Amino acid sequence: MLKRIFEKTYQWLEDRTGLFSFIGHMARHPVPSGARWWYVFGSATLCAFLIQVVSGIALALYYIPSADEAYATLKYITHDTAFGGFVRALHYYGASAMVLMVGAHMAQVFLQGSYKFPREMNWLTGVLLLGFTLVMGFTGQILRWDQNAVWTAAVAAKQAARAPFIGGWLSTLILSGPTVGGSTLSRLFVVHVFLIPALVFAFVGLHLMLVLRHGISEPPIPGRKVDPKTYRREYEDSLKKDGVPFWPDAAWRDMVFAAVMVLAIVLLAIVFGPPELGHPPDPSLIDANPRPDWYLMWYFAVLALLPHGIEGFFMVFAPIIAGALLILLPFISNHGERSPSRRPWAMAFVLMVVVMIGAFWWAGVKSNWSPNFNVKPLPxxxxxxxxxxxxxxxxxxxxxxxxxxxxxxxxxxxxxxxxxxxxxxxxxxxxxxxxxxxxxxxxxxxxxxxxxxxxxxxxxxxxxxxxxxxxx
Ligand code: HEC
CATH class of the missing domain: 1.10.760.10 (Cytochrome c-like domain)
Structure with a gap:
């Protein structure tokens, strides 16, 4: 009896929506065999994003984005709600995981030449998603609205104001006014909770659609070059010859890796707890240097360590040049060798970026360029x-x-x-x-x-x- 009801419901839903066969079709679409652990970072990024959505909604249930109340609500969330501190910690380590996974995913796609023909648009939507992720990290940190957060916003605006031509406009955009105040917080809240997440959902959808359209790139083989004239036919042929269904042959690695990542985030959240709230904000003290979360620390360290006078230009032109290079990449080289062993410069480049970011991060952690916001009170x-x-x-x-x-x-x-x-x-x-x-x-x-x-x-x-x- 029950079984019949289930079957009827299933058939009715399938007939009216086609959802089940659609999902089944997607899950079983053939992918190149020999996909390796290298391919797990994209799905892990998506998984980290979903953690952020869930924990973020939970936080937004209590958080009040007003300059007078934000700090108090965060204290309340941390100390007076069941699991509030844990959810804040999840959101914090989830953000770190998302930044790490985006970075790893990008490095892998770059190293294995997966951005080449016909997947240029996959790369471009990915670059946008990287930008959105960093904006989320930056705005999220300011929503913490303690002294460090307020100073971060003020310093970012001050730095932006030095940009040639658009400086004043940029600074006003960041602060929603001439100084840090109530509208800074409420507008950044809108950006963090509505605007960017909506864009992320839309572009993740597009990104995944493109992944389905062009298929997952086959593992690169040294000597096998991408020729836009023949690539599609060769890819189809190889899928027919030895393609495997995405689920479960390729997807089980994604599942295992995502599970390990979620476990790591939960463990970190339990062991270390949420990021400490500093002193309540005092917007009158804005002349100091803030200490941002680790994934932005290296950039602030670069700005602090550069000689006076250059950093205004660096702060504006470095992101523009980096962004332009990322956007142009698939148009500069969309064919030829994909294997990293035949593209030593690609390996050298990734290594250089990792070492540089690591070195500046370390300099930021070690040096005294910024006040210490976690000092113990004087006994x-x-x-x-x-x-x-x-x-x-x-x-x-x-x-x-x-x-x-x-x-x-x-x-x-x-x-x-x-x-x-x-x-x-x-x-x-x-x-x-x-x-x-x-x-x-x-x-x-x-x-x-x-x-x-x-x-x-x-x-x-x-x-x-x-x-x-x-x-x-
Ligand atoms: C953003 C960091 C920062 C903050 C906040 C700060 N100071 Fe200073 N202070 C410095 C630096 C850096 C110097 C060294 C002066 C220089 O660079 O010329 C200094 C110098 C001093 C000196 C002189 C030390 C000497 O050996 O000559 C005194 C006294 C002092 N600060 C007191 C204060 C007091 C009181 C406050 C709070 C009301 C304060 N500072 C807040 C960074 C800070």
């Missing part, structure tokens, strides 16, 4: 007072971000000089002057401190002496 023994101006000054020292750049007795960041004994060195007047006006690489605080706060801050700094005793 009472170090402050030397539990109330009074010295204590209030120490609190301000943390609150105003001084500690992110300056070290006190081993606590704090390394961007600026160690201030453990600054009281021996600078008079109170010199301190006030310096803090008000700032210095090279140190923001000016004149507008951000009341006279009372300045006094307390200076009391704290004056007490930083080698033989200072707390007043009895």
């Amino acid at each position: 009472v023994e170090v402050v030397g007072a539990a109330n009074g101006p010295v204590f209030e000054g120490a609190r301000l020292f943390e609150l105003k971000g001084c500690l992110n750049c300056h070290m006190i007795k081993g606590y704090g960041g390394k961007r600026g000089p160690d201030l453990s004994e600054i009281g021996n060195k600078l008079s109170a007047d010199r301190m006030i002057l310096l803090i008000s006006n700032g210095a090279t690489n140190m923001p000016a605080y004149a507008a951000n401190l009341t006279p009372k706060e300045m006094d307390e801050l200076v009391s704290f700094l004056q007490s930083r002496q080698s033989d200072w005793e707390p007043p009895k």
